[in-house]
Amino acid sequence: MINIKTINFMRLRKPFYVLALIVMIGSIASLAVKQLNFGLDFTGxxxxxxxxxxxxxxxxxxxxxxxxxxxxxxxxxxxxxxxxxxxxxxxxxxxxxxxxxxxxxxxxxxxxxxxxxxxGPQVGEELRDQGGLGMLLAIAGILVYVGLRFQLKFAVAAVAALLHDVIFVLGFFSLLGLTFDLTVLAAVLAVIGYSLNDTIVVFDRVRENLRLMRNSDVEHVINVSTTQTLARTLATSISTLLVLVSLYWFGGESMRGFALALIVGIGVGTYSSIYVSNGLLINLRLTREDLIPTQLEEVDDRP
CATH class of the missing domain: 3.30.70.3400 (Alpha-Beta Plaits)
Structure with missing residues (x-):
């Protein structure tokens, strides 16, 4: 069996927290000041x-x-x-x-x-409102799913990383004044699914290693788990980016916004699934006891 050296990812979590905070503030400021350049799908x-x-x-x-x-x-x-x-x-x-x-x-x-x-403008407004509502419902559903499959601390960390990715992509389009239409909205929803998949893979390994590595602290377990899944993360991200870059250059104008949104989302989602979601598990004080299922007390119905 090949012995892989563990990379201390969590050593850099604080600098990446600062980077994530700057990205969030800048994106929200751009969305508040410049707003999104909605395409005809939304404006009519x-x-x-x-x-x-x-x-x-x-x-x-x-x-x-x-x-x-x-x-x-x-x-x-x-x-x-x-x-x-x-x-x-x-x-x-x-x-x-x-x-x-x-x-x-x-x-x-x-x-x-x-x-x-x-x-018509009315149709455009309905598309915009329904698109935003669909995005919020998707994130809420993810919160429930991860909370049930793992634990509430995992769910909070995963949703925080997803919000970071979505806000960054929206801020990127707002800052550059790029057209935001239904194809870009579809790409943002795809980014949510892609980033969640990356996060779930790491969380699965963290949960497994917490049970196996009983003498290691949570930070070391997260570093080991992230190192073990790094090859899979990089292979998936790079192969997907190659397809998206080809789609951006050769797919025509109608696919350019879709491809660009996914390129940006996958890039930021890769680092957020490593540093933001994993780092938050440490800040939320995840312990092995959190993974122990709650035992319901048995009620004796005998007279």
Whole structure:
């Protein structure tokens, strides 16, 4: 059996606490001041998708829209270089059809309108509220699940790490002014699941080693458990990041926000599952006695 040297991860938990605190404060400040740059999914507006027979000249499309008075229109390739998507915030249901008419007149027979959609502001507000509620319910469900499977101290540590990861990703998008749409929201929910999976793997090993290593303190047990799962954590994170980087560069504009949110979330989630959640177990004074199931007193019903 190969003898693996134990890495003293918890020696650096206090510097990482400071880093986590700075990240949290900075993210919350950005969310309070700049807020999120919500996409059309949440704000409402017009969306037009066009198909060109040859690679589209995006600058020419933008010039056409500026000439029509739509200076704030977002023009991007959508997958292939011949597919173009136009987004514009508005409360006019007919705006998409008008934009499609103007652009097709300019482009001639080489342009085909694939779809014209309008998302009303009310629908956008409902999507935003339901998305936020879904995220809160997911975190609440995780708190209950970890509390039942492990113990309340494990649940508090896991949820604190998850909140740290979510707030960091939201703050990252807020600080850079990146568009936050439904695909990014889906990525944030995926980050919650990914980070929880990493944390659960380490917690499982911590619980197992607490029962086996009876002469070791909790900090040493956590260091041993984290070292034993480190190879699995790095292999999973690196292989996932390789896929996401490929998706970011080659997946087209529609997948870029989704991939970027996951890249950031997995990066921050890897260190939070090692230092934030594990470190909190020490601060919460986890003991072996916490893992002993509560014995219910038997009631004698005999007369």
């Amino acid at each position: 507006g017009a969306l037009v998708e066009l198909n060109y027979s040859e690679p589209a000249d995006l600058d020419a499309v933008r010039a056409t829209l500026r000439a029509g008075g739509w200076d704030d229109a977002i023009v991007q390739n959508f997958g292939a270089s011949t597919d173009v998507i136009i987004r514009l915030s508005s409360d006019d249901p007919e705006l998409g059809s008008e934009i499609a008419r103007v652009v097709t007149q300019q482009g001639g027979a080489d342009v085909v309108v694939k779809r014209v959609e309008f998302i």
